[in-house]
Amino acid sequence: MEYSEKEILDSLTKAVVAGDGDACAKFARVVLEMGVNPYKALMEGCARGMEVMSERYDKGEVFVPEILLSADAMNQAIEILKPYVKVDKSKVPGxxxxxxxxxxxxxxxxxxxxxxxxxxxxxxxxxxxxxxxxxxxxxxxxxxxxxxxxxxxxxxxxxxxxxxxxxxxxxxxxxxxxxxxxxxxxxxxxxxxxxxxxxxxxxxxxxxxxxxxxxxxxxxx
Ligand code: B12
Missing domain, CATH: 3.40.50.280 (Cobalamin-binding domain)
Structure with a gap:
């Protein structure tokens, strides 16, 4: 199945929000297979999902257990993506x-x-x-x-x-x-x-x- 970059990033965000570790792992692999930038996937897919969860918590729509599930799910995607993120060596290391x-x-x-x-x-x-x-x-x-x-x-x-x-x-x-x-x-x-x-x-x-x-x-x- 073919996905656009936006669909892949949105799917990662949704998987984090749903606290669905399997889906996080699946879309992290899709990121790699489809050649999407893994750094972008971390920033705009995974981290975005946790931001959505914080906003929902503040509105009283979700509670702490769901936040913790999302964090665990996100970690599954991060584990798959992290080895493929190219560290920018041209930048001054700090x-x-x-x-x-x-x-x-x-x-x-x-x-x-x-x-x-x-x-x-x-x-x-x-x-x-x-x-x-x-x-x-x-x-x-x-x-x-x-x-x-x-x-x-x-x-x-x-x-x-x-x-x-x-x-x-x-x-x-x-x-x-x-x-x-x-x-x-x-x-x-x-x-x-x-x-x-x-x-x-x-x-x-x-x-x-x-x-x-x-x-x-x-x-x-
Ligand atoms: C999950 C959670 C917990 C979990 C924490 C698990 C864990 N391992 O972290 C548990 C259940 C343990 C917990 C406990 C408590 N919690 Co709590 N918790 C939350 C909750 C729901 C989500 C926080 C979270 O993880 N957000 C998701 C992450 C991704 O967002 P983030 O942390 O904001 O981080 C982002 C930015 O802030 C920024 N950032 C973070 N750090 C840094 C550092 C630098 C240098 C920079 C540049 C940026 C940066 O980048 C991050 C990524 O984008 C918040 C509500 C909320 N809306 O924040 C309440 C909240 C923080 N908790 C709160 C409270 C009161 C408590 C308890 C006292 C509850 C209690 N009565 O026992 C205890 C405190 C225990 C303690 N001594 O610390 C209050 C704090 C109120 C206040 N203003 O003081 C909040 C705001 C809930 C509320 N509205 O009442 N909590």
Whole structure:
């Protein structure tokens, strides 16, 4: 059966939304067979599906179990697609330390950000969820990343972000790194207020923000 590119991407989105792992795997294979760009399939098929689920949750149309099913289903597509995504070697490689801030266990979005950054050519050190400030500091000292990405999905945990910024400054690790933040309650205004260097509302934006930071950084050298 022949599908257009749009049909394939839409089918992937629908399979993620339905939490149907078999369909996700099927359409991930169709992506490869039909020569659709696997990166595009991740961004516009898979990640889009999770965005739809978040919107539906906010409207009260779906509940947490369905979100978790969708995330599992999406992972089946990602496993098939990821090995085929061509990492853009022409781009300046950057290193990102990524984690969900302390008190917060929501990591589905952070995991998507991680995957898209990796396929975009970044080295990602993933500290996981509910990450204590000191762990960020120790990792920054040990790994000397270009960028630190902080994720928070709750207003309470988001309030830990300004504290983290102070901790980074006090620990003298702020210089030379760019801090970007994201997650449901995070806004551009909040990012500016706490002195973050960047902010993104979704995973593709996270990649764009990191690309800009790396571009400016190399341009300045
Ligand atoms: C799934 C879910 C859970 C799951 C999490 C499973 C997991 N492994 O992640 C479970 C069941 C564990 C859970 C628990 C709780 N949850 Co909950 N949860 C959700 C839910 C429904 C979906 C979140 C999600 O995965 N969305 C899909 C992903 C793809 O989207 P995303 O996370 O936003 O990520 C995208 C962007 O934000 C961005 N992004 C994310 N991180 C970063 C980082 C950077 C640097 C950048 C640039 C971008 C970026 O890119 C991502 C991909 O595009 C949300 C509702 C919602 N609409 O968000 C509530 C929600 C976040 N939870 C909420 C609450 C209150 C809780 C609990 C306290 C409930 C309770 N009473 O026990 C606990 C908290 C536990 C804790 N200490 O953390 C509230 C938070 C309210 C608030 N504003 O503070 C929400 C908003 C629901 C609500 N409306 O009340 N939850």
């Amino acid at each position: 290193k990102v330390v990524l984690g969900v801030v302390e008190g917060d266990v929501h990591d589905i979005g952070k995991n998507i950000v991680k995957i898209l950054l990796e396929v975009a050519g970044y080295t990602v050190i993933d500290l996981g969820k509910d990450v204590q400030g000191i762990k960020f500091v120790d990792t920054i000292i040990a790994e000397r990343p270009d960028i630190v990405g902080l994720s928070a999905l709750m207003t309470t945990s988001m309030m830990g972000m300004p504290e983290l910024m102070r901790l980074f400054a006090q620990s003298r690790v702020r210089e030379g790194i760019s801090v970007i933040i994201g997650g449901g309650p995070v806004t551009k205004e909040f990012a500016e207020k706490i002195g973050a260097d960047g902010y993104g509302t979704n995973a593709p934006e996270a990649v764009r923000v990191c690309d800009k930071i790396m571009h400016d950084k190399r341009g300045a050298n």
